Amino acid sequence: MHELSIAQEILGIVYQYVPDPKENSVKSVRIRIGKLSNILPDSLTFCFEAITTDTPLKGAKLEIIHIPVAITCSNCNTTSEIEPPVFTCPLCGSNQIKITGGTDMRVDSIELNDEIEEKT
Numbered sequence: 001m002h003e004l005s006i007a008q009e010i011l012g013i014v015y016q017y018v019p020d021p022k023e024n025s026v027k028s029v030r031i032r033i034g035k036l037s038n039i040l041p042d043s044l045t046f047c048f049e050a051i052t053t054d055t056p057l058k059g060a061k062l063e064i065i066h067i068p069v070a071i072t073c074s075n076c077n078t079t080s081e082i083e084p085p086v087f088t089c090p091l092c093g094s095n096q097i098k099i100t101g102g103t104d105m106r107v108d109s110i111e112l113n114d115e116i117e118e119k120t
């Protein structure tokens with residue numbers, strides 16, 4: 001499943017920043033998903049919960065921010081956001097466009113639960 005490998009990729013990035021997480025130490029992971037990335041958010045959330053359920057990251061929430069599709073128009077040289085399935089420049093109507101954003105997924109931030117640290 002496509003989303004499972006993405007969830008594992010996210011988990012890998014979390015472990016890069018928090019190599020030795022304690023139980024409940026990671027509150028949430030904020031990710032940005034482009035509208036053209038073909039990632040199903042519900043499925044990704046499900047996979048992330050599934051692979052973290054027996055780990056110290058259990059309970060960490062996946063916060064998903066949807067990124068619009070950005071294009072650069074070769075005709076009028078502007079950058080705009082478009083709403084698929086319309087793939088034309090909103091300013092001049094040209095279809096000579098290059099998609100420059102909204103196709104990928106990246107981890108935006110990782111929020112830690114500081115309260116847990118203080119209690120111990």
Ligand SMILES: [Zn+2]
Nearest residue numbers: 073076089092
């Ligand atoms: Zn244009």
